[in-house]
Amino acid sequence: MSESNSNNITIERKHSHVEICLHGDVAFNRKTTGFERFDFEHNALPEICFSDIDLSTTFLDKKISAPLMISSMTGGYSEAAALNRHLAEAAEHFRIPLGVGSMRQVLENSSYRESFAIVRKYAPSVQIFANIGAPEIAKGLTDTEISTMLELLQADGLIVHLNAAQEIFQPEGNTDFRHVLEQLSIITAKIPIPVIVKEVGCGISASAALRLIEAGVKVIDVAGAGGISWQKVEEIRYTRQFGQETRFSTPALEELLNWGIPTAQCLLDISALRKEHSAFKTIEIIASGGIQCGTDIAKSLALGAQIAASARCMLKALHQGVLKETIATWLNDLRTVMFLTGSANIEQLRNTSLIIKQ
Numbered sequence: 001m002s003e004s005n006s007n008n009i010t011i012e013r014k015h016s017h018v019e020i021c022l023h024g025d026v027a028f029n030r031k032t033t034g035f036e037r038f039d040f041e042h043n044a045l046p047e048i049c050f051s052d053i054d055l056s057t058t059f060l061d062k063k064i065s066a067p068l069m070i071s072s073m074t075g076g077y078s079e080a081a082a083l084n085r086h087l088a089e090a091a092e093h094f095r096i097p098l099g100v101g102s103m104r105q106v107l108e109n110s111s112y113r114e115s116f117a118i119v120r121k122y123a124p125s126v127q128i129f130a131n132i133g134a135p136e137i138a139k140g141l142t143d144t145e146i147s148t149m150l151e152l153l154q155a156d157g158l159i160v161h162l163n164a165a166q167e168i169f170q171p172e173g174n175t176d177f178r179h180v181l182e183q184l185s186i187i188t189a190k191i192p193i194p195v196i197v198k199e200v201g202c203g204i205s206a207s208a209a210l211r212l213i214e215a216g217v218k219v220i221d222v223a224g225a226g227g228i229s230w231q232k233v234e235e236i237r238y239t240r241q242f243g244q245e246t247r248f249s250t251p252a253l254e255e256l257l258n259w260g261i262p263t264a265q266c267l268l269d270i271s272a273l274r275k276e277h278s279a280f281k282t283i284e285i286i287a288s289g290g291i292q293c294g295t296d297i298a299k300s301l302a303l304g305a306q307i308a309a310s311a312r313c314m315l316k317a318l319h320q321g322v323l324k325e326t327i328a329t330w331l332n333d334l335r336t337v338m339f340l341t342g343s344a345n346i347e348q349l350r351n352t353s354l355i356i357k358q
């Protein structure tokens with residue numbers, strides 16, 4: 001494939017991802033995040049004042065104002081600059097971290113770099129994370145490629161996304177996932193900033209998390225099932241290109257479109273590792289995949305996450321012109337749960353037990 005052809009496909013893909021995530025039927029329909037399985041115990045004697053509740057916490061040793069991150073989404077085409085600018089303004093306003101979308105475009109071509117660089121301009125004081133996919137990692141990134149991505153953002157860390165199911169469904173998907181772990185070990189040893197590994201909606205199991213930690217990864221973002229199905233997003237792109245060409249049998253297709261480990265299950269399984277593996281004690285977990293309100297954030301923290309993160313709800317709110325209002329509402333939900341559980345701060349909320357509903 002010529003360089004310009006591959007560049008056009010990358011631009012079309014990032015553009016249509018946003019459009020399909022905004023307007024397409026891409027939610028899991030046979031699976032939920034699992035948060036509805038849990039309840040907090042009501043505390044009739046909170047003994048705290050609502051207005052004194054402190055939402056601040058730390059993420060990778062930096063103080064942040066609330067346990068929420070805007071997940072990696074976009075960059076690398078003309079309209080992405082405006083989206084990233086608004087996401088960055090919101091992150092700066094709330095003093096919360098932000099990830100950018102895959103920077104594969106930056107490695108393929110020097111156009112649209114501003115659509116990534118703009119994030120640092122509008123979010124000068126918060127943590128910003130670069131992003132690249134497993135298939136690019138597997139090929140082996142050069143030192144120049146890594147420093148190009150990190151310097152463009154003055155990044156605080158590098159996010160690597162694992163998206164095997166997405167690549168299988170993607171019309172132009174790259175399904176060679178050999179050497180990802182080996183290359184991750186090389187990168188974590190080489191770069192002076194933390195490496196975060198995330199899924200994109202199929203979740204990370206405890207056994208995969210263990211292998212990632214052994215490779216030097218500092219943060220696991222579970223990005224579990226129950227929110228958006230990237231298999232569905234790519235299936236829409238596939239049928240637009242090739243019509244209803246059959247690749248899977250009908251019952252298998254339904255199951256594969258709903259493939260993945262629910263977000264709450266990932267959190268339970270990965271945080272259980274802390275008891276058995278000392279290396280896990282310093283690892284931070286991000287809860288993402290279908291987070292849609294402040295009570296989901298609260299349950300995530302009680303299930304062991306350091307912070308929660310959201311992509312599609314943030315994008316939809318931005319599209320409707322209510323991004324800052326939505327984040328403020330989620331933080332008010334969170335504060336309300338903290339009040340009703342008697343948690344004056346995030347550490348106390350993390351130590352609150354959840355009841356498993358029968």
Ligand SMILES: Cc1cc2nc3c(=O)[nH]c(=O)nc-3n(C[C@H](O)[C@H](O)[C@H](O)COP(=O)(O)O)c2cc1C
Nearest residue numbers: 071072073101102161200223227289290310311312
């Ligand atoms: C429009 C859009 C584009 C995305 N692009 C990327 C990407 O480039 N890199 C990445 O790691 N994740 C990407 N994601 C996945 C999200 O970061 C997140 O892991 C996933 O959507 C699950 O979270 P959610 O249910 O809150 O959307 C994208 C999500 C959206 C909505």
